[in-house]
Amino acid sequence: MTADPGLIPIGGERRIPSDRLQDLIDLLRQDDYSVVGPTVDQEAIVYDEVTSVDQLPRGWTDEQGPGTYRLARREDDALFGYVVGPHSWKKYLFPPLSTLSAADRTEQGWEMRRVEEAPPKYAFLGVRACELAAIAVQDRVFAGGPYVDPIYSGRRQSAFLIAVNCTQAASTCFCTSMRTGPRCCTGFDLALTELPGEFVIEVGSDRGGTLLARLTTDACSARTLAAAEAARQQAVDQITRRMDTTDIRNVLLTQLEHPRWQETGERCLSCTNCTMVCPTCFCSTVEEVADLKTEHVERQRRWDSCFNPEFSYVHGGLVRNDIRSRYRQWLTHKLASWQDQFGTSGCVGCGRCITWCPVGIDLTEEVAALREKPACP
Amino acid sequence: MPVSPALAPPQGDIWTPHAVRIVDVVQDTDDTRTYHVAFDDARQAARYAFRPGQFNMLYVPGAGEAAISISSRSRSGSPLLHTIRTVGNVTGALERMRVGDTFGLRGPFGSCWPLEELRGQHIIFITGGIGLAPLRPAIYHVLDHREDYGDVALLYGARTPDGLLYEGEYRDWIADGLRVQVTVDRADPRWAGYVGVVTLLLDRLPLSDPANTHVLCCGPEVMMHYTALSAFRQRIPAQNVWISMERNMNCAIGLCGHCQFGPSFLCKDGPVLRYDRVAPFLPVRGL
Ligand SMILES: Cc1cc2nc3c(=O)[nH]c(=O)nc-3n(C[C@H](O)[C@H](O)[C@H](O)COP(=O)(O)OP(=O)(O)OC[C@H]3O[C@@H](n4cnc5c(N)ncnc54)[C@H](O)[C@@H]3O)c2cc1C
Ligand code: SF4
Ligand code: SF4
Numbered sequence: 028m029t030a031d032p033g034l035i036p037i038g039g040e041r042r043i044p045s046d047r048l049q050d051l052i053d054l055l056r057q058d059d060y061s062v063v064g065p066t067v068d069q070e071a072i073v074y075d076e077v078t079s080v081d082q083l084p085r086g087w088t089d090e091q092g093p094g095t096y097r098l099a100r101r102e103d104d105a106l107f108g109y110v111v112g113p114h115s116w117k118k119y120l121f122p123p124l125s126t127l128s129a130a131d132r133t134e135q136g137w138e139m140r141r142v143e144e145a146p147p148k149y150a151f152l153g154v155r156a157c158e159l160a161a162i163a164v165q166d167r168v169f170a171g172g173p174y175v176d177p178i179y180s181g182r183r184q185s186a187f188l189i190a191v192n193c194t195q196a197a198s199t200c201f202c203t204s205m206r207t208g209p210r211c212c213t214g215f216d217l218a219l220t221e222l223p224g225e226f227v228i229e230v231g232s233d234r235g236g237t238l239l240a241r242l243t244t245d246a247c248s249a250r251t252l253a254a255a256e257a258a259r260q261q262a263v264d265q266i267t268r269r270m271d272t273t274d275i276r277n278v279l280l281t282q283l284e285h286p287r288w289q290e291t292g293e294r295c296l297s298c299t300n301c302t303m304v305c306p307t308c309f310c311s312t313v314e315e316v317a318d319l320k321t322e323h324v325e326r327q328r329r330w331d332s333c334f335n336p337e338f339s340y341v342h343g344g345l346v347r348n349d350i351r352s353r354y355r356q357w358l359t360h361k362l363a364s365w366q367d368q369f370g371t372s373g374c375v376g377c378g379r380c381i382t383w384c385p386v387g388i389d390l391t392e393e394v395a396a397l398r399e400k401p402a403c404p
Numbered sequence: 405m406p407v408s409p410a411l412a413p414p415q416g417d418i419w420t421p422h423a424v425r426i427v428d429v430v431q432d433t434d435d436t437r438t439y440h441v442a443f444d445d446a447r448q449a450a451r452y453a454f455r456p457g458q459f460n461m462l463y464v465p466g467a468g469e470a471a472i473s474i475s476s477r478s479r480s481g482s483p484l485l486h487t488i489r490t491v492g493n494v495t496g497a498l499e500r501m502r503v504g505d506t507f508g509l510r511g512p513f514g515s516c517w518p519l520e521e522l523r524g525q526h527i528i529f530i531t532g533g534i535g536l537a538p539l540r541p542a543i544y545h546v547l548d549h550r551e552d553y554g555d556v557a558l559l560y561g562a563r564t565p566d567g568l569l570y571e572g573e574y575r576d577w578i579a580d581g582l583r584v585q586v587t588v589d590r591a592d593p594r595w596a597g598y599v600g601v602v603t604l605l606l607d608r609l610p611l612s613d614p615a616n617t618h619v620l621c622c623g624p625e626v627m628m629h630y631t632a633l634s635a636f637r638q639r640i641p642a643q644n645v646w647i648s649m650e651r652n653m654n655c656a657i658g659l660c661g662h663c664q665f666g667p668s669f670l671c672k673d674g675p676v677l678r679y680d681r682v683a684p685f686l687p688v689r690g691l
Contacts, residue, residue: 352690
């Protein structure tokens with residue numbers, strides 16, 4: 028059997044010098060992909076369309092803790108030397124705002140039609156292991172049930188995923204507890220490991236292997252491969268935060284009257300930040316957008332949050348009329364009922380909700396506390 | 405944890421409503437009307453089918469969507485009916501519509517009453533007010549297949565005699581073999597029937613065979629809670645009690661997150677749920 032020269036097999040690893048990463052971006056753009064990657068904006072590393080490696084956060088890193096995030100200079104020129112920022116790829120696959128349908132008033136009455144969207148073709152550059160896991164979670168939510176969301180699945184099918192293995196971790200990361208990282212194992216087309224001055228690129232799919240074969244790359248020396256392994260191990264070693272997930276579904280769903288909910292409900296501002304930054308949160312609402320005479324009306328879906336009071340209104344009032352019950356809904360959904368609904372945890376351990384909570388509520392601490400003192404019977 | 409066999413999702417685009425036209429409107433009570441609607445698109449009319457207990461999302465452009473149960477016979481060819489109480493935006497906009505007007509409809513959605521599984525069994529329908537609407541298709545089904553079921557009873561409550569739905573049909577239902585008992589919270593001079601909460605009717609109902617008796621219940625959560633307690637006192641097993649629940653419904657297809665109740669999405673695992681499967685969550689305030 029001879030290897031197809033046009034395809035580097037899955038699992039194959041090649042090397043490029045850092046100054047040739049631009050070739051990868053150029054090649055993707057030639058193939059009509061919009062390349063989205065990390066850039067620095069408003070003192071954070073966020074995802075945006077990139078055309079040049081110069082837009083990447085060269086030499087920047089992020090320092091994170093409960094309720095804190097700040098950028099800092101690195102001592103080197105690493106392009107992916109940060110962890111995760113406030114954005115996640117969900118804003119491209121599940122857009123914050125999208126049009127679902129349109130209605131026009133005619134002589135005969137209302138006519139309703141679908142609003143066709145040619146799904147944009149994205150290449151994501153810099154997807155972390157926890158983010159690959161988050162995409163896999165949203166795949167189950169939007170495309171795994173009896174009803175498939177056409178907007179998500181259209182975008183998802185064409186998306187090209189270039190992962191980046193973490194070589195460092197933030198204090199808020201706990202992917203090892205959630206078994207989602209830091210190593211990128213599955214779900215990518217290509218995965219990079221960044222070393223000083225070079226990248227090791229691993230192939231994760233035939234699509235990735237075909238693309239990589241079109242790029243000028245070198246074989247990896249044993250030393251390079253060992254250095255890449257050591258760099259990835261460094262991330263594992265830096266992870267200190269833990270969450271005990273043993274039987275977590277039952278632990279949470281049998282502690283619905285635990286006094287901790289009240290205590291945390293008193294700290295939580297119900298600001299929705301945690302749900303906006305979470306890469307798996309999927310709640311949405313639909314609004315009517317009408318012209319002045321209400322003759323053309325569109326239905327627009329926008330991100331919603333279980334922390335919005337009106338999220339739970341029914342005739343007769345709000346079901347979750349206090350912050351305690353809203354925080355409880357969020358955490359029990361994420362860590363417990365998500366398992367019933369989608370066969371997976373809703374948390375991938377990225378730590379964003381810890382970092383971006385203005386009052387620093389930390390779900391790993393919450394889980395520990397809920398395990399600690401059982402509620403009075 | 406779907407409680408009834410997975411229902412085939414409606415064909416075509418899950419987000420785009422189909423246009424329906426009002427054929428007839430019947431004023432049931434002060435604030436409640438029954439709308440007979442028909443699809444503009446003949447192909448959609450031909451393929452549309454639902455099971456008793458399911459609901460549609462009715463859409464008034466500019467006002468939005470509301471979840472409304474289907475209150476008609478599920479047999480194909482029957483007129484499609486919705487019984488709607490005016491409470492807000494969408495129901496208010498529907499109230500202002502007239503015969504010939506159009507609006508949008510997506511559906512059917514949700515789980516159904518387990519009527520196939522209950523063949524050969526006794527059934528008690530227990531409900532109050534507008535809750536009779538989602539049960540009416542089940543009542544029709546049972547009466548249309550009367551020989552397939554044992555004793556069947558409807559226990560129905562309303563705040564006042566004026567609030568009773570479908571009053572003109574009770575006589576036919578009784579003739580078809582349904583035991584009908586009606587109660588009101590507040591009587592008026594012409595009322596000669598029961599007064600009090602509907603669960604009292606269940607307490608007093610003589611049952612020949614509680615182990616094979618099933619309760620199908622729709623109402624406010626407290627009412628369903630007391631119904632279950634009363635059923636248990638009557639020695640009806642917990643797994644024989646079925647309830648239909650309500651939460652904020654937005655997408656109806658399990659994608660928007662609004663209708664969660666513990667582990668269930670009420671739009672696709674519900675609205676009809678087996679009581680014992682959700683019982684631990686029912687008393688939890690704010691879930
Ligand atoms: C499965 C299911 C089946 C149903 N079947 C039927 C049926 O057969 N017939 C029927 O009449 N109804 C039925 N309903 C109930 C119906 O869907 C609701 O009453 C729906 O809210 C009506 O929509 P609306 O736009 O008219 O009211 P809305 O405008 O949504 O108002 C509903 C209520 O919420 C309040 N409200 C509105 N906005 C807010 C807010 N932001 N914050 C707090 N409160 C607010 C309003 O004051 C009002 O009391 C069903 C519901 C479900 C879930
Ligand atoms: S719950 Fe928090 S840590 Fe878990 S995936 Fe969401 S944002 Fe990340
Ligand atoms: S937990 Fe924190 S981020 Fe989430 S709603 Fe409460 S205050 Fe906001």
